[in-house]
Amino acid sequence: MEGEARVREAVAAIFRDSAFVSGLGIELKELGPGWCESELAVSQRHLQQDGFVHAGVQATIADHTAGGAAGTLARPGEMVLTVEFKINLLRPAVGERLRCRATVLKPGKSIVVAESEVFALRDGAERMTAKATVTLALVPAGGGTAETGRDGDPGGAERG
Secondary structure, three states: OHHHHEEEEEHHHHHHOOHHHHHHEEEEEEHHHEEEEEEOHHHHHHHHEOOEHHHHHHHHHHHHHHHHHHHHHOOOEEEEEEEEEEEEEEOOOOOOOEEEEEEEEEEOOEEEEEEEEEEEEOOOOOEEEEEEEEEEEEEEEEOOOOOOOOOOOOOOOOOO
């Protein structure tokens, strides 16, 4: 039970402590081992010029929720960091809310692959608008800053 509380708090911090994600209004809804769910109340600021939810907003919720799912499997002292993702925008996202569900497809010792599905909720109906595959690295927590990585590399990544 103590381990489960630690994991919940660590993943909650992923959502709470990211100024970018919390600034968009993305909220953690639920999680469990290997999965995570988030939501976003859509407002005018999330829309692109034609009135659809911007692709960048959908990519952000997909990526961050995949990070939450992978984070549920991280060991103490580890954090997750996206190394690659691909998103398919399946249809225009229109609605009052976005819901994202991410599931770990392949957990590993250093690399995790997750899948995110983004749904738009409109007038009580839900339609999938995007699907992403996200590859994440498990790295030591607190090992670097945004400017330099643990090894001082300005790219922020450690080279092996």
